[in-house]
Amino acid sequence: MSATVRALEFAPAGGTYDIVDDRAVSLTEIVEAIAEYTGSAPPFRVPAWLPRLAAPYMARMTAIRMPLSNTRAKAELGWQPKYSTIRDGLSQIFRHAA
Numbered sequence: 001m002s003a004t005v006r007a008l009e010f011a012p013a014g015g016t017y018d019i020v021d022d023r024a025v026s027l028t029e030i031v032e033a034i035a036e037y038t039g040s041a042p043p044f045r046v047p048a049w050l051p052r053l054a055a056p057y058m059a060r061m062t063a064i065r066m067p068l069s070n071t072r073a074k075a076e077l078g079w080q081p082k083y084s085t086i087r088d089g090l091s092q093i094f095r096h097a098a
Helices: 003-010 027-038 049-054 056-062 073-077 085-095
Strands: none
Touching: 003 073, 027 085, 049 056
């Protein structure tokens, strides 16, 4: 059963849950994993100081880290992610697409 359905059926009114993988990842890790699974070249890397110098607002926005955890959804809703990591999910998607 999906997390949304479980939340609608079992959660108290106003309850909120983070529906995320078991392992937190950065945007860079997501892009690298997608590039790997699609056979694309790895993303071009720039020194960390360059975006801060050239586009400080954008650099601050991309550096934001959101501390999300699925612990509450697992405990209160009995929910488990279908794939525990982004790599597990991408592997399955590309296996079916092939």
